[in-house]
Amino acid sequence: MQQLDRSAGCATPALKQQFVRRARLPEHQAVLWKIESGAVCSMTWTSDGELACLGYWGVGDVVGHALSRVQPYELHCLTNVEISSCPRNEWSQLTDALVHRQQQTEELLSIVHINPLSHRLWQLLVWLSQKFGREVGNGRWLELRLTHQQLAQTLGTSRVAVTTILQRLEAEGKIQRQQRRLIVVQH
Structure with missing residues (x-):
């Protein structure tokens, strides 16, 4: 389900998308996702093939493949999730959310x-x-x-x-x- 909404923090109307628990968020290098509801885990695999969690993200957090250089890298929904998109040309409006993300990463x-x-x-x-x-x-x-x-x-x-x-x-x-x-x- 997709709908347009202006509440995402970006100047242009944000495309909102909903995902069910255990779904993967789309891989877009030119888009960041703001979590409107739910929880997401960023993941990779070790050289032994074991899954490794890189972070837990919730409401108000910003996630996206462009924020990581880790490969492979996936974003998995831990609950039902609603996200809104923010295109690359509007990322400067996400400064507070990105600073918060960095702080959480260091805490973990x-x-x-x-x-x-x-x-x-x-x-x-x-x-x-x-x-x-x-x-x-x-x-x-x-x-x-x-x-x-x-x-x-x-x-x-x-x-x-x-x-x-x-x-x-x-x-x-x-x-x-x-x-x-x-x-x-x-x-």
Whole structure:
């Protein structure tokens, strides 16, 4: 479904597109996409053929193949997503969004270098809950459903290691599971 809308932050009418969960966003070097709703993961593959998450992006974030030199590079919808386009000649109007993107990239990069792995996973959950969560009585409900495999791909580890650490975090009361989602408990 496509429609024209002027709310994208670009001067010309923006083409809005909707994508379902697990879809890939189009590969256009001359267009950046502003996320109007939903969540997207930027991904590549390691030399071993393993998927690697490069970033998580949500409402207001700007994504696009022109923002990366990584090859291969794909943008996968983690939820149903609506994006609006901004052509290359209007990218200067996206300065604030691009600065925010750079800050988020560095935050995630700093997290993936934390040791030990249990601290790295905990910090990723805290970061994700701040970006994609909402306040509930005892913490932040992570509204983004991520599999143990997706978390492992973000941190460069195995699904089994993530599962083991999540079980330990739950036993320690740092996280709670409700309706197949996580609550990051405030301490």
